[in-house]
Amino acid sequence: MNIGVIGTGNIATYLLEQVNENHMADGQITAVFGRNMEAGTRLKERFGMEFYTDLGEFLSTPVDTVVEAVTVDAARLFLEEVVGHKKDLIVSSIGVFKDFAFLDELAKLAETNGTHVYLPSGAIGGLDVLQSARALGGLESVRLTTRKSPMSLGMETDREQVLFDGTAFDAVGEFPKNINVALVLAIAGIGVHETKVRIIVDPTVERNTHTIEAQGDFGKMQLQVENNPMAANPKTSLLAALSILSVLQNKGKSLKIGN
Ligand SMILES: NC(=O)C1=CN([C@@H]2O[C@H](COP(=O)(O)OP(=O)(O)OC[C@H]3O[C@@H](n4cnc5c(N)ncnc54)[C@H](O)[C@@H]3O)[C@@H](O)[C@H]2O)C=CC1
Numbered sequence: 549m550n551i552g553v554i555g556t557g558n559i560a561t562y563l564l565e566q567v568n569e570n571h572m573a574d575g576q577i578t579a580v581f582g583r584n585m586e587a588g589t590r591l592k593e594r595f596g597m598e599f600y601t602d603l604g605e606f607l608s609t610p611v612d613t614v615v616e617a618v619t620v621d622a623a624r625l626f627l628e629e630v631v632g633h634k635k636d637l638i639v640s641s642i643g644v645f646k647d648f649a650f651l652d653e654l655a656k657l658a659e660t661n662g663t664h665v666y667l668p669s670g671a672i673g674g675l676d677v678l679q680s681a682r683a684l685g686g687l688e689s690v691r692l693t694t695r696k697s698p699m700s701l702g703m704e705t706d707r708e709q710v711l712f713d714g715t716a717f718d719a720v721g722e723f724p725k726n727i728n729v730a731l732v733l734a735i736a737g738i739g740v741h742e743t744k745v746r747i748i749v750d751p752t753v754e755r756n757t758h759t760i761e762a763q764g765d766f767g768k769m770q771l772q773v774e775n776n777p778m779a780a781n782p783k784t785s786l787l788a789a790l791s792i793l794s795v796l797q798n799k800g801k802s803l804k805i806g807n
C-alpha cells in the first residue's frame with residue numbers, strides 16, 4: 549500500500565516514524581502534501597518520501613490511501629479532491645463533518661468511485677456500542693464530558709471551569725482543535741444536535757479525559773478514556789494517532805473485529 553499524508557504536523561510526523569521508520573503497517577508513506585516547505589523538506593530528508601505543495605500533483609502520484617492530518621478548516625478544502633481522485637481516505641479532523649451534508653456527499657462520491665472513507669475512533673472508544681445500540685433506532689441519549697489541562701486547551705488558568713455545555717455541533721464550532729471526538733460520537737450515535745457535550749478545563753489533570761455516557765433500549769454505557777497527550781502537540785492524545793495507525797494496519801485484512 550502506498551500511503552499519502554496531508555499535513556506536516558504532529559500526527560503526520562508520528563505516522564512517518566511508525567510506518568516508514570518502524571514498519572508498523574503494511575505499506576509505505578510515499579508522498580506528503582503540505583504548505584510548509586521547510587517542514588516538508590525536513591520530513592523528506594528524514595523519511596525519504598516526496599513532498600508536494602500542489603494537491604493535484606500529490607494526488608497524481610500512485611498513492612492508494614490518503615491520511616488527512618491538518619485542521620478542520622483545511623480538511624474542508626482538500627477531502628473532496630482526494631476522493632475525486634479515487635483514493636481511499638482516512639480523516640483525522642472529523643470536526644469537518646459538522647456539516648453533515650458534506651459527509652453525505654463525500655460518502656456518495658466514494659461509492660461512485662469505488663473507494664472508502666474511514667473515520668477512525670480517534671481519541672475515544674465506544675463507537676461499536678453506539679452503532680449496535682442504534683441498529684433498530686433505540687439509542688436515546690449520548691453525552692460526552694471532556695476534561696483537559698489548561699495546556700491541552702491552549703489557555704492559562706488555575707481553577708476548574710466548565711468552558712462549554714451544549715451540542716456537539718456547537719462544541720466543534722467553538723473548539724475545533726479539541727473536540728473532534730464529539731463529532732465521531734455524533735456520527736456513530738444520534739447526530740450532531742442531539743449529542744450533548746461538556747468541556748471542562750482542569751489544572752489538576754494531565755491526561756485528556758473523555759467520559760461517554762449513553763442510554764437506550766440496549767441498557768446503559770459509561771466509558772472513560774484517560775489519554776496521554778502527545779509531546780509534540782499536547783492538544784492531541786496519543787490514542788488519536790494510534791487509531792489512525794490501527795486503521796492502516798487493519799485496512800487490507802479479511803478479518804474485521806467489532807461492527
Ligand atoms: N479524531 C480525533 O479524535 C482527533 C483529531 N485530531 C485532529 O487531527 C488533526 C491533526 O492533529 P495534529 O497533527 O496533532 O495537529 P498539528 O497542529 O500538529 O498539525 C496540523 C498541521 O496542519 C497544517 N495545516 C494547517 N492548515 C493547513 C493548510 N491550509 N494546508 C496545509 N497544511 C495545513 C499545519 O501547518 C500543521 O502542520 C487536527 O485537526 C486535530 O484537531 C486531534 C486529536 C484527536
Ligand SMILES: O=C([O-])CC(=O)C(=O)O
Pocket residue numbers: 670671724725726727728729730756757775783784785786788
Ligand atoms: O486528542 C484528544 O483527546 C481529543 C481531541 O483533541 C479532539 O477530539 O480533537
